[in-house]
Amino acid sequence: MTQTMSPQLRASERYDGFDKMPIAGTWRAGSSGGSKADLDPWSGDTLVEIPLADTEDVDEAFRMAHEAQPAWAAQAPAERAEVMRTAAAIFEARKDEIVGWIVRESGGTVAKGELEWGLVRSVLYEAASMSSHVEGRIMPSDVPGKESRVYRRPVGVVAVISPWNFPLQLSARSVAPALAVGNAVVLKPAGDTPVTGGLLLAKIFEDAGLPPGVLNVLIGRGRDIGDAVVEHPLARMVSFTGSTPVGEGIIKKAGVKKVALELGGNGPLVILDDADLDRAVDAAVFGSFFHAGQICMIANRVIVDASVHDAFVGRFVERVQALTVGDPSDEGTHIGPVINRSQLDGIRDKLTRAREEGAEQVLGGDPGGPSGLVLPPHVLLAGNDAATAREEVFGPVITIIRADGEDDALRIANDTEYGLSSAVFTEDVERGVRFALRVDAGMTHVNDSPVNDDSNTAFGGEKASGIGRFGGRWAIEEFTTDHWVSVQHAGRSFPL
Known part of the structure; x- marks a missing residue:
């Protein structure tokens, strides 16, 4: 295995060279002739x-990945696990550097950067265990003297396309397990977060001893290279996290490939009549406004039983008014900028339409900050048909909806095309579980936030929120495939 430099020694030198990308074993500039500025959403720098x-x-990245993958897969599981460890x-030695990049590039607060750093570190340790947990099985056979073996093998070359909101985590949760079980990877991170979404991860894996060519990173506009990544004949699987419209396009373009898609969400957080309101308010504030609401699992709607609606709204608004909005590098800041102007314009359009449709805005304000991208938290009271309730907002906006009892709350929660994450609050845990099992979602949390911060669990959705699962032992199944090998131990006669 490649000898690596001591993490402690290497961490004294900050990573640089992010104007190049690892393609086919060499760090070099892209060949398009064009370039893109990677901007700090807070300062605009x-x-x-x-x-x-x-x-x-x-094409060069996929061909090299295809060439390098068999030797990587042939390494002993312990050797691949050692690269992950x-x-x-x-990661631990470079914590400040990594968190700093997350804050500057994604506009996340320090708290968001530290959470994302911790999630990725956990993903790497979890991936290290996966190398030795790829298990085959012996199947029964109806033919005398015949043995049916099923071997679990890596799929080959995995194409990973990741978004800008949790770029390091949402790249690593696919890249690390895919590598750990013996695949090669071609990664295309989002254009708004090329460093934290891909280049930084590639530097770390290179220092950890990953052989050249096993991980390739492509920085380019989706309209220029996105289809080529998805459609490339050497890609055996596409792992995508992003919007539902793009995911639907990937399904059409991928052809006969394995796909894992985590798409959009419209998460309901349901407050039943017996909920602990103080605890529910805490979870709703975090679940609505963490990372300025730019999380696919965020609470897009808070659905509150009529008997506690007014009391909840009063406490919730009081808490939200106390949140600090501003520079994400300040440890006291709760809400920083949204990622770019296009995202801000989309959020404001939904707010305008919701108000025109009759929503009551009880909290809001105009965007500010050096780049004009810091939108203060918005709280609206409306029905489930308001634009901010029926559509995924992906910003610091929450719509609170009054429900007439538990069955009505369930009806409202399920009245959406999405089915990613959800939550329910009640003092009766078993009531909460019964409610959770009736929610049309891939994830439901009882007395917790819909923003799941447990890196060892499966992430995935139902309906328009995607197919496949990310995380935990599900990742082994996603990034490997069965190969049936039969062995005839004794003579047999054939019908012809």
Whole structure:
């Protein structure tokens, strides 16, 4: 295995060279002739200017990944696990550097950066255990003297496309397990977060001893290289996290490939009549406004039983008014900027339409900050048909909906095309579980936030929120495939 530099020694030198990307074993500029500025959403400053990749770079990355994958898969599970553990050690040694990049590039607060750092570190340790947990099985056979073996093997080359909101985590949760079980990866991170979404991860894996060519990162515009990544004939699987419309396009373009998609969400947080309101308010504030609401599992709607609606709204608004809005690098800031101007314009359009449709805005304000991208928290009272309730907002906006009892709350919660994450609050835990099992979602949390911060559990949705599961032992199944090998131990006659 490649010898690696001590994580503690290497951490004294900050990573640089992010104007290049690892393609086919070499860090180099993209070949498109164009470039893109990686901007700090708070200040508007350029962090790095990156020459972008083109379709020829895509082809070169896949061909090298295809060539490098068999030797990587042939390494002993312990050797692949050691790369994962070394990467985790580098993560620990470089915590301040990594958190700093998350804050500057994604606009996340320090608390968000530290949470994301911790999630990725856990993912790396979990991935290290996966290398030795890829298990085959012996199947029964109706033919005398015949043995049916099923071997579990890596799929080959995995294409990973990740979003900008939790870029390091949402890249690592696919990249690390895919590598751990013996695949090669071609990663295309979002254009708004190329460093934390891909290049930083590649530097860390390189230092951890990952062989050249096993992980390739392509920085380029989706319209220029997105289809080439999804459609490439050497990609055996596509792992995508992002919007539902893009995910639907991937299904159409991927062809005969394995796909795992986590798409949009419209998470309901339900407050039943016997809920502990103080606890529910805490969870709702976190679940609505963490990372300025830019999380797929965020609470997009809070559905409150009529008997406690007014009391909940009063306490909730009081808590939200106390949140600090501003510079994400300040440890006291709760809400920083949204990622870019297009995202801000989309959020404000939904707010405008919701108010025109009759929603009552009880809290809000205009965007500010050096870049004009810091939107203060907005709280609206409306029905489930308001624009901010029926659509995924992906911003610091919450719509509170009054429900007439438990059955009505369930009806409202399920009245959406999405089915990703959800939550319910009640003092009766078993009542909560019964309610959870009737929610059309991949994840439901009883007396907790819909924003799940447990890295060892499965993430995935129902309906328009995607297919497949990310995390835990599900990742082994996603990134491997069955190969049936039969052995005839004794002579047999054939019908012809």
